[in-house]
Amino acid sequence: MHGWVSVPDGAGPHPVLLMIHGGPFAQYTVGLFDETQVYTSAGYAVVYCNPRGSAGYGREHGLAIKERMGTVDLDDVLGFLDGVLASHPELDADRVGILGGSYGGYLTAWTIAHDHRFAAAVVERGFLDPEVFIGTSDIGSFFSQEYTGADPAHRVTQSPQAVVDQVRTPTLVVHSEQDLRCPLSQAERYYAALRRGGVDAELLVFPxxxxS
Structure with a gap:
C-alpha cells in the first residue's frame, strides 16, 4: 500500500493529520496536492495513503470494500498511520487529528466511532448514512447499494450514522448547502446526533x- 508523509519545516515534533481521500475509487499520487501544502504551511505533518478500495491498483484492490466498507479500509489507514508514527520520530504521536471529504468523510466518521485516539476530527461533505443517501444524491440510487449492499440490515452495519453514539472525538462537520452529491441532510443528521450524544461538535455550512 502506497502512501506519503508531508512534513513542515522545523525539527518537530509536529502535530499530525491523517487525511483520507474521497471516492472511494480515487487515489493520491505523487503530484502536487494543494491541501497538503496548506496544512504543512500551518505546521502540520500530513499522512495520506491509498487503502484498499482506492483506484490505480487493479480491480481486486478497488472492489475490496464492496459491501464491507469500514473494514479492510479502516485497517489500512490506521495501519499506515501506526507505521508512519513508529518510523518518524519527528512526528508527535500524542497530537493526531483525522479528516477527509466525501468517502474520506465517511471513513473519518467511521474511524472515530471505533478508535478514540484522535485529538479532533473534520468530517467534510460526508457519505454518512447509506440508507438516506439513496434517492437524494445526484449520483443515483446505484452508488450506495453498490458499495453497501441491497439489504437494509446489511447496509446499517456499514453506516457511520448507526454508530454515531460511539463517537467521543471533538468533531467539525463541514458541508455546502447546495451539495448535490452528498446532500446537506447527511451532515445535518450526523451533527445533530453528535450533539445529542454529548460530543463537542460544530457544523460549518457554506451557503x-x-x-465544500
Missing part, C-alpha cells in the same frame, strides 16, 4: 455553495 449557496455546491462543493
Amino acid at each position: 449557496g455553495r455546491t462543493t
